[in-house]
Amino acid sequence: MIVMNNICVFSGSSCGKDDHYREAAVVLGRIIAEKGYGLVYGGGNIGLMGCCARAALKAGAPVTGVIPEYIYRKVDKLEITNIHVVPGMHERKAKMYELSDMFIALPGGIGTLEEVIEIYTWGQLGFHAKPVGLLNISHYYDPLMGFLEHAVEQGFLKKAHYDNLIMDSEPGTLLGEMLDTTPVHEDKWR
Numbered sequence: 001m002i003v004m005n006n007i008c009v010f011s012g013s014s015c016g017k018d019d020h021y022r023e024a025a026v027v028l029g030r031i032i033a034e035k036g037y038g039l040v041y042g043g044g045n046i047g048l049m050g051c052c053a054r055a056a057l058k059a060g061a062p063v064t065g066v067i068p069e070y071i072y073r074k075v076d077k078l079e080i081t082n083i084h085v086v087p088g089m090h091e092r093k094a095k096m097y098e099l100s101d102m103f104i105a106l107p108g109g110i111g112t113l114e115e116v117i118e119i120y121t122w123g124q125l126g127f128h129a130k131p132v133g134l135l136n137i138s139h140y141y142d143p144l145m146g147f148l149e150h151a152v153e154q155g156f157l158k159k160a161h162y163d164n165l166i167m168d169s170e171p172g173t174l175l176g177e178m179l180d181t182t183p184v185h186e187d188k189w190r
């Protein structure tokens with residue numbers, strides 16, 4: 001069982017075309033608060049990230065945003081508990097990692113994909129043993145999982161590392177699975 005304070009949520013700066021994405025972001029934010037955790041997220045007031053943050057705030061969770069200065073100057077602000085304005089994207093991911101005990105990706109674009117894949121890679125390399133999960137709303141992440149399965153079949157990804165990426169379509173179920181999981185570290189280099 002993992003003891004934690006903060007859950008990092010990577011998510012899109014738009015809401016996408018499927019209303020289920022927005023609904024899941026709201027449910028996830030509410031569940032994070034109900035379970036007594038804080039939310040760490042990208043710091044914006046737009047898209048799925050804004051939906052999740054507003055829901056977590058409304059339900060009483062402390063919410064911490066981490067946002068690059070360039071983006072901070074361009075987007076509407078949300079009154080949150082803490083905001084870290086950082087020089088760039090590298091510093092953003094490092095700060096989110098530092099502040100968080102687990103990572104969940106909602107649907108999103110290439111920025112969301114880049115964030116979750118980097119954190120997942122850090123686990124594969126043994127830099128951390130923090131759970132990483134995908135909230136697979138409306139089968140959004142099926143193509144990514146298909147690619148990762150192909151990488152295992154072709155010998156580019158170890159099955160143990162593949163299995164460390166947790167996926168579910170229900171926010172509460174995903175969070176429960178992640179809380180009951182300790183990622184397995186198998187030396188990538190052997």
